[in-house]
Amino acid sequence: MFQLGKTIVSEDILEKEFVCNLSACKGACCVDGDAGAPLTKEETKILEQIFPKVKPFLRPEGIAAIEAQGTWRVGTDQDLETPLIDEKDCAYVIFDGSTALCGIEQAYNQGVLDWKKPVSCHLYPIRVKDFTEFAAVNYDRWDICDDACSLGKELQVPVYQFVKEALIRRFGEDWFSELETVAAQYQKSPRRR
Structure with a gap:
């Protein structure tokens, strides 16, 4: 987990891959x-x-x-x-x-x-839970989306990139820009190797 402004974000949205596959699901x-x-x-x-x-x-x-x-x-x-x-x-x-x-x-x-x-529909598979002082931003793993996970892996599209438009809609351009900076650093981190 990491903090961006008033959000606590799960690293799963950086690590997991996802692209909706309507023809399958x-x-x-x-x-x-x-x-x-x-x-x-x-x-x-x-x-x-x-x-x-x-x-x-x-x-x-x-x-x-x-x-x-x-x-x-x-x-x-x-x-x-x-x-x-x-x-x-x-x-x-x-x-x-x-x-x-x-x-x-x-x-x-x-x-x-x-x-x-x-x-919430636009953001899926990300779910946001609002609390008094912050919002939790998490990846919601659901077995009906297995085909979306497979397609995301094949196309190498991380969850946060798949829902970019929705994240900007929910949190704004500046927030998303910060998220991209964190994602770039995360990809270079030793634990990712």
């Missing part, structure tokens, strides 16, 4: 698990505002889940999260054939929104 992270995507308080307000624009992109069962539960919910661990369909799929998930995609991101890609999706 079919977007399993949007339909597996036992909770919705983590949300910030600000994102709950955004979801409330954009729902009318996102609604045409969603499946009927997703719309029904959102209309029943709200555009966001408080999960069993008291964290804010996206609602689920029958406690499985994210209510915002859509399908292209057998591949799960984000309805919010589809609306963004078509120019309907200027907000891509919840930052």
Whole structure:
């Protein structure tokens, strides 16, 4: 672990390699698990505002889940999260054939929104946990992402590079620049040889 400003960062994001492989996993992270995507308080307000624009992109069962539960919910661990369909799929998930995609991101890609999706989704496989004085930045290893780990290793893309845009979105350009400096030093360190 190392500190960057008000974050404590796991070295795993420098060491591990990762590139999403949708053709292999079919977007399993949007339909597996036992909770919705983590949300910030600000994102709950955004979801409330954009729902009318996102609604045409969603499946009927997703719309029904959102209309029943709200555009966001408080999960069993008291964290804010996206609602689920029958406690499985994210209510915002859509399908292209057998591949799960984000309805919010589809609306963004078509120019309907200027907000891509919840930052926790954009950051995955990095998870950020906010505490009073700092935020913990960790790599979240999930077996459904084995193909992404294999592809990342093949392409030699460290986790932090794969999620560069999302890290900048969450922490800013200066923070990411500092992270790149740490990563360069880390690669040269004796323990990496």
